[in-house]
Amino acid sequence: MPDDLPYVDEHAVRIAAPRDVVWPVLERHGKSLGLPRGNLLAKVLGTRPEAGFEITASVPGESLDLTGSHRFSNYCLRFELADAPGGSTQLRAQTYAAFPGLTGEIYRTLVIRSRLHVIATMYVLRSVERNCRPLPLR
Template identity: 40%
Template structure:
């Protein structure tokens, strides 16, 4: 599977104020992504994710991976764009640091009947919102 770079439909954005220097927020973001997503390789394989495995020494550089996501753009201290896909969805999660806030923007497409069912299970139940806000909280705590 190759990751397409075509635009995906907007899903949502969540943000959290973080009173810390951008480099500290960046370091915390990478640490949280390694810890929280690093253990999800089994789940990523079950869904048929591309990528399913993470980069051993994930440092947020383009081409590096955490299970389910590949870094497609990185501006340390400013922006980290992740992209992935699996059987039911193509998706992007972009973290933006600006003005003392960390924002997480999600875009995704859910093709076909199974995609629509997956969207209902993940987005419709609020599970995505809960997980995204949890990631942002963890980054704030880690700074």
């Protein structure tokens, strides 16, 4: 899907864990990311799928694409994993999106230019990172 959509931005974190540890955490996040059923925002935006995202491509240990659309945008959030020094993993999130018409441009201003999108994307990346850390010993 990103081939059809303009590139928006990219954000990344380095996770102190190998890809085989990061991948299942990322996959779980990908499956659970989105709005709950019956969410008012989903109804107002007219999200498709209802949660706002669905996994449309997955290459285990390498990449995961989440795509969706609503009244103001068509979008894809692509996560890519790469080996990094010291046995760590670089996790990148690339956003691709189209914002058709005047209402799309207004939405883009509210979400992208305001940096709300950056905050949300970094939250997802940091959440994956947190969930890859070993639990403290008791």
